[in-house]
Structures are given as structure tokens and as C-alpha cells.
Amino acid sequence: MAIKAGVVGGTGYTGAELLRLLVAHPEVELVSVTSRSEEGSSVAKMFPNLRGHLDLPFSAPDEEALHSCDVVFFATPNGVAMKMAPALLDAGVRIIDLAADFRLRDAGEWERWYGVAHACPDLLERAVYGLPEVNREKLRAARLVASPGCYPTAVQLGFLPLLEERVVEPGSLIADVKSGVSGAGRKAAVATLLAECSESMKAYAVSGHRHLPEIRQGLNAASQAQVGLVFVPHLTPMIRGIHATLYATVKGEPPDLQELFEHRYRDEPFVDVLPPGSHPETRSVKGANVCRIAVHRPQGGEIVVVLAVIDNLVKGAAGQAIQNMNLMFGLKESVGLEAIALLP
Numbered sequence: 001m002a003i004k005a006g007v008v009g010g011t012g013y014t015g016a017e018l019l020r021l022l023v024a025h026p027e028v029e030l031v032s033v034t035s036r037s038e039e040g041s042s043v044a045k046m047f048p049n050l051r052g053h054l055d056l057p058f059s060a061p062d063e064e065a066l067h068s069c070d071v072v073f074f075a076t077p078n079g080v081a082m083k084m085a086p087a088l089l090d091a092g093v094r095i096i097d098l099a100a101d102f103r104l105r106d107a108g109e110w111e112r113w114y115g116v117a118h119a120c121p122d123l124l125e126r127a128v129y130g131l132p133e134v135n136r137e138k139l140r141a142a143r144l145v146a147s148p149g150c151y152p153t154a155v156q157l158g159f160l161p162l163l164e165e166r167v168v169e170p171g172s173l174i175a176d177v178k179s180g181v182s183g184a185g186r187k188a189a190v191a192t193l194l195a196e197c198s199e200s201m202k203a204y205a206v207s208g209h210r211h212l213p214e215i216r217q218g219l220n221a222a223s224q225a226q227v228g229l230v231f232v233p234h235l236t237p238m239i240r241g242i243h244a245t246l247y248a249t250v251k252g253e254p255p256d257l258q259e260l261f262e263h264r265y266r267d268e269p270f271v272d273v274l275p276p277g278s279h280p281e282t283r284s285v286k287g288a289n290v291c292r293i294a295v296h297r298p299q300g301g302e303i304v305v306v307l308a309v310i311d312n313l314v315k316g317a318a319g320q321a322i323q324n325m326n327l328m329f330g331l332k333e334s335v336g337l338e339a340i341a342l343l344p
Contacts, residue, residue, distance in 0.1 A: 002027060002028060002029040003027055003028050003029065003070045003071060003325070003329055004029050004031045004068065004069050004070045004071075005022055005028050005029065005030050005031065005069060005070065005071050005072070005073065005325075006030075006031060006032035006033070006034070006066050006069040006071070006072045006073070007019060007022070007030070007032070007033045007034065007072075007073045007075060008034045008061050008066070008072060008073065008074045008075065008076055008080070008081075008084070009034065009035065009061075009074060009075040009076035009077075009080065010033040010034060010035055010043065010058065010075060011035045011037070011038055011046060011058070011186065012075060012185055012186045012187075013182045013185065013186050013313055014075045014098055014313060014317045014318055015033075015075035016047050016186075017313040017314060017317065017318035017319075018073055018075050018098070018317075018318040018321065018322075019033065019043065019047065019050060019054065020047075020049065020050065020318075021314075021318055021319060021322050021336060021337070022322065022336075023050065023053045023054045024053070024336060025322065025335065025336035026335065026336065027329070027331055027335060027336070028325075028336070030054065030056065031056075031068070031069060032056075032059055032065060032066060032069060033054075033056055033058055033059070034058060034059050034060060034061040034062075034066075035058040035059075035061075036060060036061065038058040039057075039058055039059060039060050040057055040058065040059075041057060041058055042056075042057055042058075043056050043057065043058055046058075061084070063084055063087050063088065066084075066088060066093065067088070067091040067092075067093060069093055070093070070094065070329075071093065071094045071095070071096060071325055071328070071329075072088055072093055072094070072095055072096075073096050073097075073098065073321055073325075074095065074096070074097045074098060074099060074101075075098050075099075075318075076098075076099055077099060078099045078100045078101060078114055079099075079101065079114070079116060079119075080099065080101075081095065081097040081099055081101045081102070082101040082102070082118060082119040082120050082123075083119050085097070085101075085102075085120060085123060085144065086120050086123070089123075089143060089144060094142070094143050094144070094145075094328055095143070095144045095145065096130070096145045096147055096321045096324055096325060096328075097127075097144075097145065097146055097147060098147045098317055098318070098321050100114065100146075100149065100210065100214070101118075101146070102123065102124060102127035102144060102145075102146035103127075103129065103146040103148065103149070103152075103214045103217075104124070104213055104214060104217060105124055105125065105217065106124075107121035107124055109213055110124075113208075113210050113212075113213055114210065123144060126143070126144055127142075127144045127145065127146045128142040128144065128145050128146070129145075129146050129148065129218070130142075130145040130146055130147040130148060130320065130321070130324040131148050131152075131153065131156060131157075131218065131320075132270075132320075132323055132324065132327060132333065133157060133160070133265070133268055133271060134156075134160070134218070134221075134222075136327060139324055139327040139328060140327050140328065140330070142324075142327075142328055145321075145324045145328065147317070147320055147321045147324060148214070148218075148316075148320065149211050149214060149316070149317075150179065150183055150242050150310065150312035150313075150316025150317060151175075151177055151179065151209070151211040151215065151231075151233060151242065151244075151316075152211050152214045152215045152218065153242075153291070153310060153315060153316050153320065154177065154242045154243075154244040154291065154308045154309070154310050154316065155175045155177060155215050155219075155231070155244050155246065155308070156215060156218045156219065156222070157271060157291050157293065157308055157310075158175075158244055158246045158293060158306040158307075158308035159173060159175075159219055159222070159246055159248065159306065160219075160222050160264065161260050161261050161264040161265075162248055162257075162260075162304060162306070163219055163222040163223035163227070164222050164223070164264070165255070165260060166223070166251070167250060167251055167254040167255065167257075167260070168248035168249060168250055168251060168254075168304060169248065169249045169250075169251060170219075170223040170225050170226070170227045170228065171226075171227065171228035172228055172248070172249050173219070173227055173228060173229045173230070173246070173247070173248050174229075174230045174232075174246070174247040174248075175215070175229060175230070175231045175232070175244060175245075175246050175247075176232050176234075176244070176245045176246075176247070177231070177232070177233050177234065177242060177243070177244045177245070178201070178233075178234040178235075178236045178241075178242070178243045178244075179233060179234065179235060179236065179241070179242050179312060180236060180238040180239050180240040180241045180242070180282070180312060181197055181235065181236075181237070181238070181239060182239050182240045182312060182313060183235075183240075183242070183312045183316075184235070191235075197235060197237055198237045199237055200237060201234060201235065201236050201237065202234065202235055203232050203233065203234045204233060204234070204235060205233055206232055209231060209233050211231070211233075212229070212231050215229060215231060216229055238282065240282075240286060240311055240312055240313050241282030241283070241285070241286065241309065241310075241311060241312060242282070242308075242309065242310045242311075242312045242316055243280075243282050243307070243308075243309050244306075244307070244308040244309070245305065245306075245307055246305065246306040246307075246308065247303055247304070247305055248303070248304045248306075249302055249303060249304075250297070250302050250303070250304055254304075257295045257297060257304060258273075258276050258295060260295075261273045261293060261295050265293070269333055269334045270289050270290045270291060270315060270319075270323065270334075270337070271290070271291050271293065272290055272291070272292045272293065273293050273294075273295075274292055274293065274294045277294075277296075278294040278307075279294060279307060280292040280293065280294050280307055280308070280309040281309065282309045282311075283341075283343060283344065284309065284341055284343075285309050285310055285311045285314075285315070285341050286311055286341050286342045286343070287311060287314060287339060287341055287342045288311060288314060288315075288319075288339060288340065288341035288342075289311075289314045289315045289319030289320065289322075289323060289337040289339075290310070290315060290341070291308055291309070291310045291315050292308070292309050292310075293306065293307065293308045294306070294307045295307075311341075319337055322336055322337060323337060
């Protein structure tokens with residue numbers, strides 16, 4: 001029997017990518033796509049790539065109507081899922097939130113970074129952080145999943161092997177990360193107009209980005225110590241993709257770093273450790289649910305440089321959410337996610 005899925009907030013870039021992947025998933029029946037502003041209009045009219053694949057109108061986000069779903073994905077702004085989650089969970093519906101409502105364990109810290117009180121802080125302990133490379137077994141039994149952000153996915157996958165094996169100093173990590181413009185969302189904003197962001201690149205939120213506490217939380221768990229992290233995001237003139245350049249200082253003489261990464265990710269279906277000397281490109285993951293990683297130790301010195309690339313809308317959002325769904329429903333993890341990246 002097919003998994004009945006609903007998508008709340010299906011009009012953004014993440015929602016569009018989620019719909020593209022779900023309609024092609026052999027074990028999923030998409031039964032509801034909600035949008036208050038587009039209620040009654042055809043989903044395929046807004047997203048013409050879905051013509052012939054999805055014949056549904058947008059509907060209002062009615063909680064009772066969503067109770068018939070086996071799983072509901074929230075591709076909504078921060079603060080929406082937490083208001084609807086308790087009733088859906090009580091109705092037996094599983095939830096995968098692609099926003100940040102359940103990513104942080106500490107409600108006080110969530111409120112400091114997101115500026116509003118959390119609507120259901122009691123659920124934070126129940127939520128499973130949806131990075132399969134870390135929480136695979138917990139995800140199999142999860143009812144509420146907090147799917148990671150795009151920056152945190154790339155940064156954590158790049159640093160994890162080094163921190164787990166204690167081969168670098170945890171107090172002096174640097175993450176220099178570039179994002180495509182789709183990471184800013186589909187809303188109208190001057191800063192993301194073509195004439196504003198094309199042929200230009202800029203850093204932003206250097207004093208503190210909302211993804212910083214999420215990244216630190218994951219890296220603290222990996223190192224079993226408090227990490228010191230400088231995280232600098234950048235906006236780049238491309239539509240989609242994340243490129244993370246990560247720096248760490250080695251402790252003494254570390255083991256073979258290439259072997260360390262290959263061993264850590266040898267059984268991971270969506271992490272590709274490239275051969276020594278490689279430089280992964282964002283175009284190599286466009287449209288695919290994969291993170292490609294290369295590890296370097298320039299001149300054999302004390303600094304390790306890790307390069308990690310993902311598609312921010314796939315492994316950084318919609319694809320990872322479906323990877324989590326597959327685990328939650330006992331499916332092969334890669335079902336519906338085996339598409340090859342697009343080139344050029």
C-alpha cells in the first residue's frame with residue numbers, strides 16, 4: 001500500500017523540489033499540497049515541470065484533512081510546523097519538518113535565534129534530527145523528524161570524521177561556505193534580484209547565522225566536547241548548490257585522512273569521498289541527493305582542508321527529507337533518490 005503524503009507549503013523552491021521527487025517515488029501517493037495564497041489553483045500551473053505528473057489543486061492547510069496522511073512534510077517558513085505538529089502527531093501522522101522548528105534541543109536557544117517563543121517545547125526532545133549518516137537507527141522509529149538545513153548538512157558531513165576520531169582541535173574550526181541564491185527562498189526580495197546578485201559574491205551574517213547553533217549542536221555531539229566554530233556564509237551568483245571549505249588544525253601526526261574519510265562513509269549511499277587531490281564541483285551534485293567530499297592536507301602541514309558540495313534543495317532539503325521518510329517507513333533508503341546529477 002502506498003504511503004499517503006501531504007506537503008504543507010508547496011509553493012517555495014524547497015516545496016517544488018519535494019513535489020518533483022515525491023511524484024516520482026514508487027511507494028508514495030501524494031494526496032495533499034497546501035497553500036493559503038494559492039488555494040484552488042493547479043499545482044502544475046505554478047510548476048509546469050509537473051504537468052502530466054501531478055493533477056492536484058493547492059488546498060488550504062486544514063489539519064483535519066491532513067489527518068488522513070501517513071506522513072506530512074512541512075516546507076514552510078520557520079514557526080509554522082510547531083503550531084500544527086501536536087494535533088497531527090495525536091492523530092497518528094508522522095511529520096518531517098524541513099524548516100528549523102525542531103532542530104535545536106534547547107527551547108531557549110531556539111527563541112534567541114528565531115525571535116519568538118516555541119509553541120511546543122515539549123516536543124523538542126521527541127524530535128529526531130534527520131541526518132541519516134548520524135541518526136539512521138533513531139530515524140527508523142521516529143514520529144517527528146527535524147530535517148537539517150543545507151549549510152549544516154554540508155558542514156557536519158565534512159567535519160564529522162575528524163571530530164569523531166579526535167584527530168583535530170575542536171576549538172578552532174572554520175567553515176567558509178557558499179550558497180546558491182535559491183537558498184534564500186522564493187519570496188520577492190531586492191537582495192536576490194538578478195541585477196543585485198548576478199556577477200557578484202558577498203559574505204553575510206558573519207556575526208551569527210541562524211544555522212550556527214544547529215551546526216554547533218551536531219559537532220558538539222560528534223566531538224563530545226564544546227567546539228569553537230567560525231561560520232561564514234556567502235551568497236554566490238548561481239541558482240543552486242552549497243560549497244563548504246572547512247578548516248581544522250590536526251593534533252600531532254594524524255592517521256591517513258583519506259582512509260579515515262573513506263572508512264567513515266564506506267557504507268553511506270549518499271556520501272561520495274573523492275580520490276586524493278580532488279576538488280568537488282557544485283555542478284556534480286545538481287539535482288542529486290549526494291554529498292561529494294575531498295580531504296586535503298596542504299604541504300603536509302597542520303591544517304586539514306575539507307571540501308564538501310551538495311545541492312541545497314536536494315541533499316540539503318527535499319532529498320534528505322525523503323531519505324528520512326524511506327527510513328521511517330522501512331523502505332530501502334535510496335528509493336526515489338537514485339537520479340544522476342545534471343550536467344552541464
